[in-house]
Amino acid sequence: MLGCSLLGYVLLLTTVNAALLDGSLGPRHGPAVVSFDTTRARSPISSQLRRRQPGADVVSTGVQNGLEAANPIAQYFVNLTIGTPSQTVTVQLDTGSNDLVLNSAKSAFCEEQPSVCAGATYSANASSTYHYLSSNASLGYGGGDLTSGDYATDTIHFGDTTVKDVQMVISYNTTTADSIWGLSYSAGEQGIYAGENQYPSISELMVSSGAIQSNAYSLWLNSQDSTIGSLIFGGVDKGKYTGPLSTIPIENNPNYTTPSGFIVTVTGIGLTLSADSKTNTKANTSIPLITKRADPFLIDSGTYNIELPLEHLQPILTALGAEYEAASDYAMVPCSMTTNTSTIDFVFTSFSISVPLTELIFPQDFLAYDNYIPTLRDGKTPACLLGIQPSGEDMILGDTFMRSAYMVFDLDNNEVSLAQANIGAQNVGADDVVEITSGKNSVPGATRVVNPVRAFENETAIANYDVPATGTWSYYETVSTTVSATGAPKVAGTTGVAPTGTGKVTTTVAVASAATTAATGSAAAATTSKAVATSFSGHFSKVAWVAILGLACLV
Numbered sequence: 001m002l003g004c005s006l007l008g009y010v011l012l013l014t015t016v017n018a019a020l021l022d023g024s025l026g027p028r029h030g031p032a033v034v035s036f037d038t039t040r041a042r043s044p045i046s047s048q049l050r051r052r053q054p055g056a057d058v059v060s061t062g063v064q065n066g067l068e069a070a071n072p073i074a075q076y077f078v079n080l081t082i083g084t085p086s087q088t089v090t091v092q093l094d095t096g097s098n099d100l101v102l103n104s105a106k107s108a109f110c111e112e113q114p115s116v117c118a119g120a121t122y123s124a125n126a127s128s129t130y131h132y133l134s135s136n137a138s139l140g141y142g143g144g145d146l147t148s149g150d151y152a153t154d155t156i157h158f159g160d161t162t163v164k165d166v167q168m169v170i171s172y173n174t175t176t177a178d179s180i181w182g183l184s185y186s187a188g189e190q191g192i193y194a195g196e197n198q199y200p201s202i203s204e205l206m207v208s209s210g211a212i213q214s215n216a217y218s219l220w221l222n223s224q225d226s227t228i229g230s231l232i233f234g235g236v237d238k239g240k241y242t243g244p245l246s247t248i249p250i251e252n253n254p255n256y257t258t259p260s261g262f263i264v265t266v267t268g269i270g271l272t273l274s275a276d277s278k279t280n281t282k283a284n285t286s287i288p289l290i291t292k293r294a295d296p297f298l299i300d301s302g303t304y305n306i307e308l309p310l311e312h313l314q315p316i317l318t319a320l321g322a323e324y325e326a327a328s329d330y331a332m333v334p335c336s337m338t339t340n341t342s343t344i345d346f347v348f349t350s351f352s353i354s355v356p357l358t359e360l361i362f363p364q365d366f367l368a369y370d371n372y373i374p375t376l377r378d379g380k381t382p383a384c385l386l387g388i389q390p391s392g393e394d395m396i397l398g399d400t401f402m403r404s405a406y407m408v409f410d411l412d413n414n415e416v417s418l419a420q421a422n423i424g425a426q427n428v429g430a431d432d433v434v435e436i437t438s439g440k441n442s443v444p445g446a447t448r449v450v451n452p453v454r455a456f457e458n459e460t461a462i463a464n465y466d467v468p469a470t471g472t473w474s475y476y477e478t479v480s481t482t483v484s485a486t487g488a489p490k491v492a493g494t495t496g497v498a499p500t501g502t503g504k505v506t507t508t509v510a511v512a513s514a515a516t517t518a519a520t521g522s523a524a525a526a527t528t529s530k531a532v533a534t535s536f537s538g539h540f541s542k543v544a545w546v547a548i549l550g551l552a553c554l555v
Helices: 058-070 108-112 190-194 202-208 310-320 335-339 514-519 523-536
Strands: 034-042 074-082 087-094 100-104 131-140 146-158 161-174 179-182 216-220 228-233 235-237 241-249 263-266 268-273 285-290 295-299 306-309 323-325 330-334 343-348 351-356 383-385 388-391 405-410 415-421 433-435 446-448 461-464 475-478 545-548 551-554
Touching: 087 100, 100 108, 100 146, 108 161, 131 161, 131 190, 161 202, 216 235, 228 235, 241 263, 241 405, 263 343, 268 310, 285 310, 306 310, 310 330, 310 388, 330 335, 330 388, 335 383, 351 415
Parallel strands: 087 179, 100 161, 241 446, 306 388
Antiparallel strands: 034 074, 034 228, 074 087, 074 146, 100 179, 131 146, 146 161, 216 228, 216 405, 235 433, 241 415, 263 295, 268 285, 268 343, 323 330, 330 383, 343 351, 405 415, 461 475, 545 551
């Protein structure tokens, strides 16, 4: 794709080659943003797919071989211009990690396979602005890749703007051909866990240098068939999404004091069917598959698919008529479904992002290699790979979800704003790009979800939610720790609402520990709470249930 300049609010994109564009700074008479066109390309080596060992059956072995040998997974890249004189380095975008890691051409991996590392390496000795810090860098990734080397700093250029002293890892020992740009929180940098000091991320340095106003960026991956998307630091492209832009909080894992990754709460998963004259199915027929959830999902562009535990995945596989291969941990569906406009819908409290099956299912040639053409178990029906994969305990919204969402990651306010992606949108004009300002409510056009469900809570957290008989839940927030002798809620300035099975508790209620509840003789409340906890058990990580006020509470 050739570089272009857009009049009005100008976004000057400097062409690097026909596929990749460097980041550039919007002039001050327009939005102050740093903008990249991303490209989707096949990574030469993709170890994400090698963590499962195929079984002996022909179908599983064929699928695994098709994935590993013939068609490595396509991932998302941009070019960074680094050092003095400038070196252009292609880096993979990874919202699931936190460090900028540049492969050295002198690494054993790249010396043995220079062709697969071409364009993705950095030479420290060739840059006069390179500065060595230490040799303590050691990192690992969820797919099994490992890398180690030096911590160092150098300059990075965005159009006419230079950001100095950007800390990075120069990898001399690695298992991957890709250099990786971790776009998550600097608080999650892997060196911190080994005693290294936290250092500012590139986006934080963009803010301190005045290039952008807020530590926030938007990401639009575009469709499975497209090779071009966009990454905008400090800005939102209104032309790249449809419908409302809804804001939910980023969850803070209880193991950490501040967020270290883009974890959001998914409250349900459903299926919306397209019209089918053969089955008399009406358009937009909605079928809930998983409800009453509060599951923490990591948004991770470094994972090619959606991952969730098998017990969560099973209702989806059943609804789609998928064939699951336990030996390889992959699910297959008839290739005829690749043109089906039905959607899998991921619910975030009060809104959903719909993933069309056309984006969720990989085409048949994705797995084909040599003379192998995948089929279902009947040996006749062409089989295509479903972009949802079972995991152990991991819950990940990877690329097969992210392509259908327009995403704004606001690291300053610990929030993510999501909207339905305008798949296939064109650059219709610079007026569509608006600046993310500083402070609260800084994402233009975004609206915070009222009473969002939270997956992780602290010890005094409780829900203001529907009573169990209604079948739905609302949200969690911090409250005090008192209880009445009868178990009915007593809230200052309000009337307590007993858990009768109808209506809603819509005000902040008082909380009691199990011991306090027992001391007040609130047997009925404890019994009701136990029933609610049982119906909701296993949906949360690293939390425990206590009986409170005839409802249930997380501690």
